[in-house]
Amino acid sequence: MKDIKIGVIGLGARGYSLLKDVILAQGEQVTAVCDVYEDRARQGAAAVQEAGQAEPAIYLDYQEVIRDEAVTVVVITSSWESHVEIALAALYAGKPVAMEVGGAYELKHCYDLVEAYEKTGTPFMFLENCCFGRRELMALHMVQKGLFGEIVHCAGGYQHDLRYEIAYGRENRHYRLRNYLNRNCENYPTHDLGPIAKVLNLGHGNRMLTLTSTASKASGLHDYIMTHKDEDEILKNKTFAQGDIVTTVIKCARGETIVLTLDTTLPRYYSRNFTVRGTKGMYEEVTDSVFLDRKEDMAHDFDWARCCAGNAKDYAEEYDHPIWKEYLKEGVQGTHDGMDWLEFKIFFRNLREDQPMPVDVYDAASWMAVSALSEMSVARGGAVVDIPDFTSGKWVEEI
Numbered sequence: 001m002k003d004i005k006i007g008v009i010g011l012g013a014r015g016y017s018l019l020k021d022v023i024l025a026q027g028e029q030v031t032a033v034c035d036v037y038e039d040r041a042r043q044g045a046a047a048v049q050e051a052g053q054a055e056p057a058i059y060l061d062y063q064e065v066i067r068d069e070a071v072t073v074v075v076i077t078s079s080w081e082s083h084v085e086i087a088l089a090a091l092y093a094g095k096p097v098a099m100e101v102g103g104a105y106e107l108k109h110c111y112d113l114v115e116a117y118e119k120t121g122t123p124f125m126f127l128e129n130c131c132f133g134r135r136e137l138m139a140l141h142m143v144q145k146g147l148f149g150e151i152v153h154c155a156g157g158y159q160h161d162l163r164y165e166i167a168y169g170r171e172n173r174h175y176r177l178r179n180y181l182n183r184n185c186e187n188y189p190t191h192d193l194g195p196i197a198k199v200l201n202l203g204h205g206n207r208m209l210t211l212t213s214t215a216s217k218a219s220g221l222h223d224y225i226m227t228h229k230d231e232d233e234i235l236k237n238k239t240f241a242q243g244d245i246v247t248t249v250i251k252c253a254r255g256e257t258i259v260l261t262l263d264t265t266l267p268r269y270y271s272r273n274f275t276v277r278g279t280k281g282m283y284e285e286v287t288d289s290v291f292l293d294r295k296e297d298m299a300h301d302f303d304w305a306r307c308c309a310g311n312a313k314d315y316a317e318e319y320d321h322p323i324w325k326e327y328l329k330e331g332v333q334g335t336h337d338g339m340d341w342l343e344f345k346i347f348f349r350n351l352r353e354d355q356p357m358p359v360d361v362y363d364a365a366s367w368m369a370v371s372a373l374s375e376m377s378v379a380r381g382g383a384v385v386d387i388p389d390f391t392s393g394k395w396v397e398e399i
Contacts, residue, residue: 160264
């Protein structure tokens with residue numbers, strides 16, 4: 001595809017940042033901007049003009065972006081609930097899609113997404129930026145080189161104190177508030193699951209079979225509101241459905257286990273807790289450490305925690321993923337430590353070269369499904385739930 005003219009749908013904090021700091025900064029042409037709130041749409045249009053481009057069309061209805069013949073590619077950065085609906089409209093209109101992450105509300109949405117892609121062949125990329133993180137890619141490269149041996153277990157989490165964002169959801173027009181009031185599930189699984197899926201070759205010789213999810217009680221948001229926003233008579237009297245901690249355990253076809261943790265409504269530091277465990281070693285994001293099954297690391301009198309915590313940087317020169325080594329020559333740019341920039345660079349490059357997307361519709365469907373499935377499991381007291389195969393058996397074909 002040579003003629004890339006972008007329509008950006010959804011211009012809240014995330015969408016506006018990607019538009020300004022990544023899409024426009026990479027020199028891509030934006031011909032339309034859209035948000036249900038006019039002030040956000042106009043702010044997006046102003047950013048396009050500030051980047052030296054012509055004023056884009058401004059829309060409040062995503063359908064108008066889809067119908068606009070001057071738009072050839074759609075970037076979806078709207079609220080979670082609208083992602084699949086908009087993506088389906090774009091795919092059936094033959095317009096390539098880059099869709100931001102979030103969990104599915106029902107399994108049908110995942111099946112619909114796969115069906116639309118298979119019927120139309122329209123390019124689709126799931127914007128799971130953590131798959132392009134430097135350490136995540138380094139750990140993947142080390143796994144591929146065999147340094148960790150046979151992988152047995154992985155863990156990850158979306159562990160991020162979002163109490164302010166949720167509590168002020170009405171004022172800031174943020175969709176998380178309505179989700180936390182009404183749902184109890186692993187609502188944001190893909191930041192942790194995406195990199196793990198690549199490590200375990202999910203969809204390519206392996207797949208997720210079952211999950212079970214357990215949610216703690218919901219106390220964190222109520223306590224925060226009573227302490228920091230006690231004038232809010234509406235939220236003071238609301239009961240939040242979303243448990244403070246949700247733990248999801250997944251079993252894979254090749255026998256590996258995965259533990260995902262959602263932890264967003266209690267006080268804490270930020271972490272994705274990305275962890276890879278194998279028969280010959282491990283990587284752990286919390287301490288940014290590599291541990292290998294070597295004589296010097298295994299000695300009983302060796303204080304590994306004191307001497308080697310944070311040692312992953314020592315492995316970077318040799319084991320940084322080739323994608324990142326190439327990227328470093330240009331200098332890391334954009335938001336989220338460069339992963340957003342790299343993600344979009346690859347999306348646009350693969351569009352122009354008619355290459356498959358590195359995070360595809362089957363990835364999107366299976367990872368997003370975890371939210372809907374975990375909601376079922378939590379509601380049934382942690383019952384084991386089967387995870388569908390959205391590839392219709394093609395997962396057995398290894399890369």
